[in-house]
Amino acid sequence: MMSKKMLDALNNHLNEEVYSSYLYLSMAAYFEDKNLKGFAGWFRIQSQEEYMHGMKFYGFINQTGGKVNLKAIAAPKTNWKSIMEVFEETLAHEKHITALIDKLVGQAMQEKDYATNNFLQWFVNEQVEEVANVEEIINKLEMIGDNKGGLYMLDREL
Ligand code: FEO
Numbered sequence: 101m102m103s104k105k106m107l108d109a110l111n112n113h114l115n116e117e118v119y120s121s122y123l124y125l126s127m128a129a130y131f132e133d134k135n136l137k138g139f140a141g142w143f144r145i146q147s148q149e150e151y152m153h154g155m156k157f158y159g160f161i162n163q164t165g166g167k168v169n170l171k172a173i174a175a176p177k178t179n180w181k182s183i184m185e186v187f188e189e190t191l192a193h194e195k196h197i198t199a200l201i202d203k204l205v206g207q208a209m210q211e212k213d214y215a216t217n218n219f220l221q222w223f224v225n226e227q228v229e230e231v232a233n234v235e236e237i238i239n240k241l242e243m244i245g246d247n248k249g250g251l252y253m254l255d256r257e258l
Pocket of ligand 1: 117120149150153194197230
């Protein structure tokens with residue numbers, strides 16, 4: 101049975117993942133509005149993935165005999181100054197999530213909670229991949245600059 105402290109931390113993190121889903125859906129809506137369907141589709145998929153991440157926490161909490169306690173989801177931002185700003189904020193957000201996962205791992209190790217530590221390892225790997233994917237898109241956006249043709253190509257690629 102996991103500690104109350106660990107259970108509370110996992111419930112808080114479930115909220116962070118669902119908030120991530122909501123944030124990326126808001127980013128998708130921003131791109132839909134600009135008729136950039138490729139970018140919008142990319143963020144819609146990210147949004148679905150984040151919801152699934154939240155559901156992994158939901159499943160694990162239940163499996164280990166804890167109770168899921170859902171909290172309010174904060175309203176995400178709805179407008180950005182540029183495409184680059186959207187991706188810079190996505191990168192910052194993913195780094196924030198990575199820091200939270202690392203903190204959860206630290207807590208699980210401190211409590212010798214091996215089951216939770218093992219559950220969290222999937223997220224440790226996932227975060228490496230997610231940060232790398234966003235960095236790759238930022239690199240491409242830097243190369244493209246103000247080139248509309250390049251932007252069109254990247255939208256199609258995504
Ligand atoms: Fe589930 Fe992108 O962190």
